[in-house]
Amino acid sequence: MGHDAPPRWDRRMQQRLARGEAAALGELYDRFASLVHSLAHRVLDDGDAADRITREVFGYVWEHPDAYDPKQGSLRSWVAGVTRQQAVQRLRQTEADSARDCGEDAPAPAEMERKIHEASTAARADYIVTSMPAPLRDALELAYFQRRDYRQTAADLGVTEDEARRRLRLGLQLLSTAHNHQALPSVPHGRTASRGAHPARPSHAPYSPPGPGPGRSL
Numbered sequence: 001m002g003h004d005a006p007p008r009w010d011r012r013m014q015q016r017l018a019r020g021e022a023a024a025l026g027e028l029y030d031r032f033a034s035l036v037h038s039l040a041h042r043v044l045d046d047g048d049a050a051d052r053i054t055r056e057v058f059g060y061v062w063e064h065p066d067a068y069d070p071k072q073g074s075l076r077s078w079v080a081g082v083t084r085q086q087a088v089q090r091l092r093q094t095e096a097d098s099a100r101d102c103g104e105d106a107p108a109p110a111e112m113e114r115k116i117h118e119a120s121t122a123a124r125a126d127y128i129v130t131s132m133p134a135p136l137r138d139a140l141e142l143a144y145f146q147r148r149d150y151r152q153t154a155a156d157l158g159v160t161e162d163e164a165r166r167r168l169r170l171g172l173q174l175l176s177t178a179h180n181h182q183a184l185p186s187v188p189h190g191r192t193a194s195r196g197a198h199p200a201r202p203s204h205a206p207y208s209p210p211g212p213g214p215g216r217s218l
Contacts (some may be wrong), residue, residue, distance in 0.1 A: 010075035017065035043087035139167035
């Protein structure tokens with residue numbers, strides 16, 4: 001979110017990945033796999049497809065650690081952006097395949113693009129909500145999901161009404177960026193596919209690094 005200097009962990013992780021440390025990839029997977037899978041599932045609404053996107057994203061990160069620019073934000077935000085891009089590409093391909101199968105009954109291209117845009121926007125909105133500071137997230141949760149008014153929200157949070165309004169304004173401003181966000185450049189598939197698979201797994205499961213392939217070796 002924004003362009004503040006990312007934590008030192010992000011820089012160290014990028015350096016470790018660039019050196020080809022398999023343990024770094026496992027650590028990254030443990031930290032971000034649930035985020036990647038949930039974002040992919042938000043776009044595709046398909047668990048198996050989300051599993052495949054999860055493998056592709058971590059394969060891409062392993063093959064292209066230098067694609068992350070620390071000056072542009074956190075590693076978490078970059079991984080989320082790569083995930084959304086991959087998932088939207090997959091959804092667009094799925095919709096195109098479905099349209100060919102339907103023939104004359106296929107939805108209009110504009111309708112397909114609207115569906116894709118809505119899925120992408122929803123995924124980004126989900127990410128923004130989970131990434132924003134807890135005070136803003138809590139205010140949005142109370143006001144918009146639990147239907148509290150300003151006074152009730154302020155009372156539940158233990159803050160003044162003015163502070164409750166300020167938190168809601170900031171939260172809504174962050175959410176509004178989901179509708180104006182520009183897509184990231186397409187993620188190449190070539191070398192990633194040649195590497196070993198990165199199976200989607202529960203966060204408590206042990207990580208098994210990919211085997212050597214024609215790309216970077218472990």
